[in-house]
Structure formats: structure tokens, C-alpha cells
Amino acid sequence: MVAEFAVKPAASQFTPLLEEDVAINQKPCAGAAQDRPSDCPVQPASADPAANQLKTTRRDFLRAGGMLSLSSLMGTAALMTQSDNANAAVEWGEHFQKNYRLMTTEEKNEARLRLERRYSDEYGKKVSVDTTEAQPGMLMGYALNIRKCIGCRRCVHACVAENNQSRGPRPGEKIEWIQVLRMERGKFEQEKMNHGYPEGLGIQVGGNAYTPAGQVLEGQYHYNPKAVPEADATYMPIACMQCEKPPCVKVCPVRTTYREGDGPVVIDYNWCIGCKMCMNACPYWARRFNLTTPVLPKEEMNPVTHYLGNRPRMRGVVEKCHWCLQRTRHNRYPACVEVCPVGARKFGNLLDPESEVSKILERKNVFRLKAELNTFPKFFYFYD
Amino acid sequence: MRKLASLSVILALCGGAFYAVSAAEKAAEPAKEAAAAKTPLECFESRKGASELTQRDVQPGWPNVKCSPTTGAALWYGDPYDGTVPMGKMPGLDIAEGKAVVKPRTEKLALMPMCGVSCHNGVGPAFNPPKLPKDKKPAPVPTMEAMVPDLANFQHGRGRIWCMDCHHTTQRNMLVDHFGDPVSFDQPQLLCGKCHGDKLRDWRDGIHGKRIGEFVSTGKKRWFTCTECHNPHNVQDGARNKGFIQVQPEPSPQLPRGMANADHEKLHPIPH
Incomplete structure (x- = not known):
């Protein structure tokens, strides 16, 4: 509550300015935004009016380019679906599937079938792709x-x-x-009884007769002895x-x-x-x-x-x-x-x-x- | 713009037709199948000499077991219940019928059929059995030591136990429990638990030892019994004084690009 009170006056100070902004940006294009975007600068992209002039032609150009690329994309789709290669058709579908968590059950099934077809084709045997969900009561x-x-x-x-x-x-x-990870065994040793006393500082931090092997995750990944376990390793x-x-x-x-x-x-x-x-x-x-x-x-x-x-x-x-x-x-x-x-x-x-x-x-x-x-x-x- | 789009669609369709033709040509080429990598078809499970599995396909492309080409150990289980029989009753363990299975050890032990009929069947009047021990005092039996090499270096119990503490006196195909009743070789836990009660309790709850199959507590599991992992005559494996015998490790991971060896790992950054 306190925070709200504190914020409110500050917000009201800025309100007129905000309204002005909105008026400039949105009022003229209330109805016509869809049809004629060139008349309606939704975002004050540039302070230079010349830039705004340019933008209209650029938009048209982009739209044309978009149409072209869309049609060529459709062409690719036609190409891929026409070929008898299951692999290509499947990958086309794969490109446009959603994040797995956002898929509906039907979409998951489609994805599953697509993958099963592709993998079975690729590996020459019947491949199953499971989509079983988490069961309640299981952790x-x-x-x-x-x-x-x-x-x-x-x-x-x-x-x-x-x-x-x-x-x-x-x-x-x-x-x-x-x-x-192969780690050396730590051990207590007589000759290390006086370790752990830093010289010069004069602060006693305690004895350190223990060899701290394996305290950090540093060890050997590439060990390859004749037989394991070795006596001096964990x-x-x-x-x-x-x-x-x-x-x-x-x-x-x-x-x-x-x-x-x-x-x-x-x-x-x-x-x-x-x-x-x-x-x-x-x-x-x-x-x-x-x-x-x-x-x-x-x-x-x-x-x-x-x-x-x-x-x-x-x-x-x-x-x-x-x-x-x-x-x-x-x-x-x-x-x-x-x-x-x-x-x-x-x-x-x-x-x-x-x-x-x-x-x-x-x-x-x-x-x-x-x-x-x-x-x-x-x-x-x-x-x- | 529409003209452009329709043109490109036409182009694409032509391309599609061409692609289909070239794909058909590709398929016509003789498919070169890579020769299947040679892997051993027989592999040992937990320890060498205890139990073996022979690789076969349960379904196409899905074998019952995969064996390691370097060490010959079982590396992967497709069918965890291969060659198992139901585990017998066990005190303190309440499992539904058929949910616990073990691999029978009886047929694996080569001396078994001979032992029961030739010397130790316990029914012969004078010669058979030749000399039954009168008490539990250990006595060396040269015949047995010659037959089972592990006995020469017998460590189990560090000299405090001997053969008759585990093996039945007259039924040599059986082990023995505290009351002198025979225990099957397939259920060594009934015998081992006599002394190793803590381990028996952990094994019963799945903490010690190994079970494979379904992990849920009501699922069907194959239990590994004591002797599948431990050699009862040589549990301590010499000076190592550990329960599990030393084995050859599987190959180490790949070295990163440009690294000739992994000697740097041996230089421990913590000064000793």
C-alpha cells in the first residue's frame, strides 16, 4: 500500500505528457491502420519527416518482397510434398511444429507419427517414438x-x-x-601435522594434516588401468x-x-x-x-x-x-x-x-x- | 506481383518433378550395407564366472543383452528376466507370486551333479560317505582343495569358519542353515544372512545388491543373489579387502580435439 501511495503522485505528473504522446501517435489512424499503413506512423520511428516519406515506399517494397518469398516458400512446399522422399515431407512438418509443451495431444501424435516414419526409414527398422506423459503420484x-x-x-x-x-x-x-571421476583418496599424515599455518600472516587457522584430495571435482576422467578399483582411488x-x-x-x-x-x-x-x-x-x-x-x-x-x-x-x-x-x-x-x-x-x-x-x-x-x-x-x- | 508469384509456383512445380526423378535414380543405386560390427555373443553379468548371457534378438533390432566388445561384460539389458525362475520364500519379505525372480545357480555349478551321487549322497553304509566329520572342527580335505582352487586361499571368515558351516554335511548339492536344514544354492541369502544380517536387511529393501526389471515397489524384478556378485570362497579378493573382485574397466572417454594424452589430469592442482 505504501508503495502505491508513493508512486501515484509521480505517475500523475507524467500523465499529461503520456496523453499527448498517444494523441499524436494514434488518433489519426484509428480506423485506417490496416488499409493504409503509410498514413499512420504507429511508432515514431524517426524525427526526420524525410525518413517517414521513405518509409512508405520501403513498406511497399517489403510487402512485395514478402509476397515473393511467401510464394517461393509455397513453391518449396510443393516441391517437398511432391517428392516421394518421406524424409523431406516429414522435415517440412517438423519445421513448423510448436514447442512440445504447447502442442495439443493431436499435434503430439502427428509429431510422433512423423518421427516414427522418418526414423524407420532412416535406420531400416521399426522405430517407435513414445509420448507417454508423466504419471501422477510419481517423482x-x-x-x-x-x-x-x-x-x-x-x-x-x-x-x-x-x-x-x-x-x-x-x-x-x-x-x-x-x-x-577418479579421485585420489585423502589421508591424514604425520608429516603434515603443521600444515595450514600461513607464514608471515601469523594467523593460526588450524592444523591441516588431512590431504584434501577429492574436495573439489578435480580428478581423472581418462584413467585406464588394467583393473579397477585401484587401491588408492575412489x-x-x-x-x-x-x-x-x-x-x-x-x-x-x-x-x-x-x-x-x-x-x-x-x-x-x-x-x-x-x-x-x-x-x-x-x-x-x-x-x-x-x-x-x-x-x-x-x-x-x-x-x-x-x-x-x-x-x-x-x-x-x-x-x-x-x-x-x-x-x-x-x-x-x-x-x-x-x-x-x-x-x-x-x-x-x-x-x-x-x-x-x-x-x-x-x-x-x-x-x-x-x-x-x-x-x-x-x-x-x-x-x- | 501476382504474376511473379504464379511464375515462381510454376518454377517450383517443375523443380519438384525434377527432384522426384533424381530421387528415384538415387533409390536405384545398390544400397551398401555396413558390415555388422563383431561383438561377442556371450557375456558375463556381474562377475566373471558367476553367470553368463547369450545374445539373441527378442524382437528385430532389440536384443536381450548387449555385450561389451572390450571386456565381454553385459552392457545393456533388453530382457531383464532372461533365464530366470521364481525366487523362493524369504522371511520378512512379502512379495506377490512371480514378482521376484532369480537366475538359478544350481545348473551353473559344474561339480553339483557329481557331488551328490559319487561321494556325498549320505546313504551309503560304509564307504559312502567315506568319513563324515564327527564335530565342527576344521580339517583339511586334500581332495576338495584339488577340485576347488579357491579353497587353497580360503579367506572367508579369516579362519573362523570352514566348509561345514555353509555346506550341508550329507546333501552336498545344498547349503545349510542354522538348524542344519538344507538351503538351495539358488537362495544363498538364507545362508549368508546368518552372519551378515545388516547386509541381508539392506538387500531385502533393495539398498544393497542389485535388482533389475521394473523399479516400482510392486513391479516384477530380477534379484541378484549374494553369490552372483561375491565369490563366497574369496570374498575379500586378497589384500584389497573388498567384497567385489577387480575387473577390467570399459574404455575411457574420447580426448578433445588436439589433446594427445590425458597426463595433465594426473597433476593434481592441490599441493600434497
Whole structure:
């Protein structure tokens, strides 16, 4: 209330000026705006009357050009629909589809059929594109036992087998969503008892006999020993944390990435413009960019796909883990959970007190990665 | 302007006709199919030697399992219930019939049929069984050590337990519980839970160990039993003192363009 009172006098001061403005700009063109735009400068574009004079001819020119381009566009449409190539006709439809969240059920079905036709044609087998919605009463959650992880990277490759990532040999053609981080073990040491006392300052900050290995997310991604786990290492897999408050969603300029009702943060690849803002925003380095046209051999392609999940992507879009939406929407475990040989990965419904993840949250010591950023991940690390 | 537009439409239609012709020519070219990459058709699941799966197509383009070409491990499950049988009753666990399945271990253990008939069937009067242990005092059995190499380096219990604590005295195809009753090799959890109660409780609730299939708590799951992941004769895997044996890792990620190796990762920025 106080704020309103404070603002009102100021507003009234400016009111006459505003009215004047409106009178100048709008009164003459109340009825004729549609027919003769040249008489009606809706926006005071330029103070120079000569510019306004020019504008009329420019407008006509633009309109003519627009007509021409529209007709040529129609020509392209005629070209594409006439060809017997299903691929071309489908892509035409794809160009003009809406953001997935704004589509009606019919439009989603059309998009699904279009994609199924195109993928089946492209990969030489029957490809299904699922559009199953989030089910009520479901909030997916993930837990990972970092004491158990042995760093074998089977989850990484299970993910690639499931989710149709690019897997070419050249740089930038191989995309993996899960990263396994090898970290050195920290330890207390006698000879470091007096560390942590900065010289010259004279301020005692305490002893630091502990070697702080693994406090930051710096480690080795490219480790490749004969056998894992190694005695002096711990392993920490990271992927998309499916945050409750995802920074990537906040920054997306076209709102193509968003959080689904049952938890996962997904991407409508068709609407992605490839600006990579989300990749910069993500504090977990979870997002990958298709720099090249994805290399996906026909025989390795997984034909069971979801629209928001593992359907084959195109060049220039961002992708990331979505907790195997094509599986989890049908109650199946994600691929990485099923393949983990030590059973470190757990998945379940956070709203179901009987689920594995709920039991872990209830019983084990749990932490979230970079919890101080208030992203509220639904991916929990725990240990026995 | 209309004239222009109609002209362009005509042009486009002509172009369309041409495009259709060229597309037909393209289709006529012999399609070169890339040779299918050779992948091993048999792969091990959790640990080597415990259980194997053979790759086959459940439906076209959808195999039951995908095997790793580098390590031979199972990398992806299409059909999680391949070759499973219903899990038996388990105390403290209330699961609807058919919702919990396990992979039978009985047929996998090669010595099993022989053990029960040749020496340890428990019915022979004088020779068969040759010498039943009278008490629970450990005694080395050279025959058994020769047959099962793991026994020479037996670590389980660090010398506080021996064969007869887990194996049935007269029914060698069975394990034994606290009351001396036989327990199937397919249900080792009934035996292991005797000592490892905390792990049994976590396993029962899905926290310890591994389950695949449907994740909802009422769904059908394949449970991995204790011995599918742990070798009971060598649980500690030597000096590592861990429950899971060392395995070869899958290949590391691709190096970025222009990076020759990943040695920079080994230089830890935090001074030790």
C-alpha cells in the first residue's frame, strides 16, 4: 500500500505528457491502420519527416518482397510434398511444429507419427517414438553408493547403448552423458601435522594434516588401468542431477528444456537452437552438444525411443541424461542402474515410502553434489 | 506481383518433378550395407564366472543383452528376466507370486551333479560317505582343495569358519542353515544372512545388491543373489579387502580435439 501511495503522485505528473504522446501517435489512424499503413506512423520511428516519406515506399517494397518469398516458400512446399522422399515431407512438418509443451495431444501424435516414419526409414527398422506423459503420484529419484562404485564405466557405455548418442571415431563425434571421476583418496599424515599455518600472516587457522584430495571435482576422467578399483582411488560418477531448481532451465532462451512433472529435466530437441547457454549454466557439466551430425550406426540404434528422451538427435542441439524416460515412464529401471555390476546405482519413486530410494534417504547418510548452489538435485550420493 | 508469384509456383512445380526423378535414380543405386560390427555373443553379468548371457534378438533390432566388445561384460539389458525362475520364500519379505525372480545357480555349478551321487549322497553304509566329520572342527580335505582352487586361499571368515558351516554335511548339492536344514544354492541369502544380517536387511529393501526389471515397489524384478556378485570362497579378493573382485574397466572417454594424452589430469592442482 505504501508503495502505491508513493508512486501515484509521480505517475500523475507524467500523465499529461503520456496523453499527448498517444494523441499524436494514434488518433489519426484509428480506423485506417490496416488499409493504409503509410498514413499512420504507429511508432515514431524517426524525427526526420524525410525518413517517414521513405518509409512508405520501403513498406511497399517489403510487402512485395514478402509476397515473393511467401510464394517461393509455397513453391518449396510443393516441391517437398511432391517428392516421394518421406524424409523431406516429414522435415517440412517438423519445421513448423510448436514447442512440445504447447502442442495439443493431436499435434503430439502427428509429431510422433512423423518421427516414427522418418526414423524407420532412416535406420531400416521399426522405430517407435513414445509420448507417454508423466504419471501422477510419481517423482523419480536416484541414489548412488559412492563406497560401492568401482569405476568400471559400464554405466557410461550402457547409457550410450540405450540413448542413441553419437559414437563416431573423430573428435566431437563421441558423446557420453555419464562421467566417472577418479579421485585420489585423502589421508591424514604425520608429516603434515603443521600444515595450514600461513607464514608471515601469523594467523593460526588450524592444523591441516588431512590431504584434501577429492574436495573439489578435480580428478581423472581418462584413467585406464588394467583393473579397477585401484587401491588408492575412489570413483565418483556424475551425470545430470535432475535438479528441482535447474539452472539450465532458467537460462534457456527458447524454453525448450524444462522439468517434467515426474522429475526429469528434458529437452525438446526440435525447439533447441543450440545456443549452449544451458551448458554454461549447468554446475554439474551434464550437458553435451552435437557439434557434428551424430554418427549412429543402423545396427546399434535403439528402436525404442521417447520424444523427450533417446530419439536420435540432429546436429547443433544439446542433449543430456533424462533418466531413460522411454524406460522409466513404463516403470523399467534406467539402463545404467541395470548394468551396474556392484549395485551402486539405485532408482525409485520418492513419493513411495517403500521404494529403494526412499529407504536409502530414510536410513543412510546422504549428500547432494554442490548442495550449496540450491539446485536441489534429485540425485543423491550415499554411503554405508 | 501476382504474376511473379504464379511464375515462381510454376518454377517450383517443375523443380519438384525434377527432384522426384533424381530421387528415384538415387533409390536405384545398390544400397551398401555396413558390415555388422563383431561383438561377442556371450557375456558375463556381474562377475566373471558367476553367470553368463547369450545374445539373441527378442524382437528385430532389440536384443536381450548387449555385450561389451572390450571386456565381454553385459552392457545393456533388453530382457531383464532372461533365464530366470521364481525366487523362493524369504522371511520378512512379502512379495506377490512371480514378482521376484532369480537366475538359478544350481545348473551353473559344474561339480553339483557329481557331488551328490559319487561321494556325498549320505546313504551309503560304509564307504559312502567315506568319513563324515564327527564335530565342527576344521580339517583339511586334500581332495576338495584339488577340485576347488579357491579353497587353497580360503579367506572367508579369516579362519573362523570352514566348509561345514555353509555346506550341508550329507546333501552336498545344498547349503545349510542354522538348524542344519538344507538351503538351495539358488537362495544363498538364507545362508549368508546368518552372519551378515545388516547386509541381508539392506538387500531385502533393495539398498544393497542389485535388482533389475521394473523399479516400482510392486513391479516384477530380477534379484541378484549374494553369490552372483561375491565369490563366497574369496570374498575379500586378497589384500584389497573388498567384497567385489577387480575387473577390467570399459574404455575411457574420447580426448578433445588436439589433446594427445590425458597426463595433465594426473597433476593434481592441490599441493600434497
